[in-house]
Amino acid sequence: MRSERSYSDLNEIKYDFSQIYLDKDPREYFRVLGQLDYIIPHVAQPVFEQLIRARAETQDEPVTVLDLGCSYGLNGALMKYALRYDALRERYTDPAMKPLSSDAMLELDRHFYQAWPKHPRVRVIGLDPSESAVRYGEQAGTMDLALPLDLEANDPSPEQANALAAVDLVVSTGCVGYVTSKTFKRLTKLARLGRPAWVASFVLRMFPYDDIAATLATLGLETERFEAATFVQRRFANFDEMEATIKAVEARGLDPRGRESDGLFHADLFVSRPPAEIARRRVQKLVSVVSGVNKPWPVGTHALGSLAWAARAQRRKQQRKLAAAS
Ligand SMILES: C[S@@+](CC[C@H](N)C(=O)[O-])C[C@H]1O[C@@H](n2cnc3c(N)ncnc32)[C@H](O)[C@@H]1O
Numbered sequence: 001m002r003s004e005r006s007y008s009d010l011n012e013i014k015y016d017f018s019q020i021y022l023d024k025d026p027r028e029y030f031r032v033l034g035q036l037d038y039i040i041p042h043v044a045q046p047v048f049e050q051l052i053r054a055r056a057e058t059q060d061e062p063v064t065v066l067d068l069g070c071s072y073g074l075n076g077a078l079m080k081y082a083l084r085y086d087a088l089r090e091r092y093t094d095p096a097m098k099p100l101s102s103d104a105m106l107e108l109d110r111h112f113y114q115a116w117p118k119h120p121r122v123r124v125i126g127l128d129p130s131e132s133a134v135r136y137g138e139q140a141g142t143m144d145l146a147l148p149l150d151l152e153a154n155d156p157s158p159e160q161a162n163a164l165a166a167v168d169l170v171v172s173t174g175c176v177g178y179v180t181s182k183t184f185k186r187l188t189k190l191a192r193l194g195r196p197a198w199v200a201s202f203v204l205r206m207f208p209y210d211d212i213a214a215t216l217a218t219l220g221l222e223t224e225r226f227e228a229a230t231f232v233q234r235r236f237a238n239f240d241e242m243e244a245t246i247k248a249v250e251a252r253g254l255d256p257r258g259r260e261s262d263g264l265f266h267a268d269l270f271v272s273r274p275p276a277e278i279a280r281r282r283v284q285k286l287v288s289v290v291s292g293v294n295k296p297w298p299v300g301t302h303a304l305g306s307l308a309w310a311a312r313a314q315r316r317k318q319q320r321k322l323a324a325a326s
Contacts, residue, residue: 005248007177010206013244014177015237021130024102025109026072030092038234040173040267042085043292044202045078047269048171050287051200052079052122055169058277062121066167066197068183069175070126073137073146080124080142081116106140113141125163127151151183156190165190167197173267174233176203181211188219196221199272202231205260206248209270216272224283226269232292233265246314261314264293 020028048065055063067075077083091097091112097105126143128134134146147160156164164187172179184199191197196219203209213223236242242263246256259266271283 005251007180007207010248011177013206013241013248015241021071021128021133024132025105025136026074026133027092027097027105029072030089033234034089034093036234036237037232039085039292040202040231040233041074041078043231043290044075044171044173045085047200047287047289048075048079048169051169051171051198051271054281054286055198056121059168062123063168064123064125064166066125066127066164066170066187067143068127068170068172069178070128070137070143071130071133073124073126073134073140073142075171075173076124076126076137077113077142079119079122080144081113081118083116102136106136109140125167151186152179155186161190165192170197170199171201173202174204176201176209176212177207181215184212184215188215191219196274198277199223199270201270202233202267203270204233204245204265204267205230205254206245206252208252209268213270213272220274221272222275222278223270223272224278226271226283226287226289228284229289230259230266230268231289233267236263236265242314257315257318261318 017032020032023029052063052065065076065079067073067079070076074085074088077088078085097108100108123145124143125145125147126134126137127147127149129148129150131148134143134148137143138146145163147156147163149156149160155161167187170187188196199216199221201209201212209223209225216223236245242260245265246260249256249260269283269287269289271286273283
């Protein structure tokens with residue numbers, strides 16, 4: 001059996017951006033991640049939208065979504081309002097916004113989100129250990145409730161536990177890896193009997209999802225991997241990150257050609273639902289997708305920009321390997 005590396009070991013591969021999640025507003029997040037064509041909230045948006053719609057068919061009350069590792073609540077903004085990720089990216093990287101204090105930015109954001117058409121039947125709870133990020137999101141309106149919480153290390157308070165018990169759908173982008181099955185074990189303890197939340201996770205391909213899927217199985221949830229596509233998360237920050245990721249992906253028995261070898265982090269989509277729901281409609285039928293591979297960004301840099309040479313070198317290496325094997 002292939003032995004899987006631990007998440008903390010795999011996290012060493014990734015460039016450390018932890019500082020940008022602690023800022024008082026989202027501008028630094030967009031400045032830094034924008035340069036790397038961070039795109040996963042954009043490709044996740046139609047998937048989350050379709051899952052919310054499917055879950056809404058099964059209940060009368062609005063759908064309560066928990067965004068795990070929500071940061072400033074950008075997924076929340078995209079689920080709650082008729083807004084696109086490009087619009088957010090342009091807003092927070094606009095040079096006119098640069099001189100503003102965080103308080104002034106928050107005041108503008110409060111009006112911005114209030115004025116935007118809102119999807120009426122969605123409620124968003126954002127969970128993240130970064131108190132500054134979730135508080136910003138709650139006050140600005142990208143989420144309805146902020147839970148500054150680390151379920152890897154701590155149990156929720158009774159009040160937080162009540163809020164978590166009402167969740168219908170758990171979503172995440174760029175978060176598995178920071179969270180492990182420990183977080184999901186704490187969440188499953190709170191689940192409503194007979195009506196557990198569905199779970200949709202976008203997971204970088206170097207991270208195994210088996211332990212989390214096994215934890216969700218204890219609630220009677222079956223996990224499907226969306227097989228038709230993988231999803232671009234962002235460009236690699238440098239060659240070391242690219243090389244180490246390719247090795248980690250290969251060590252999991254996956255083929256990096258056309259994905260990581262082209263200079264891009266790719267994520268898989270895992271969706272966990274009760275078997276009866278899956279029998280009614282498999283995930284392949286439930287969601288239609290954009291993968292991000294051919295996304296023409298209106299602003300910012302081009303995917304692959306600085307790593308094109310490395311991608312070409314990787315391709316040559318793979319071809320030599322294949323030729324030697326044949
Ligand atoms: C790559 S960012 C993704 C942010 C957001 N989901 C997005 O895609 O824009 C990872 C996030 O995971 C959060 N995080 C780190 N440890 C966590 C934990 N134990 N539980 C929940 N979130 C965590 C970080 O604070 C950060 O906001």
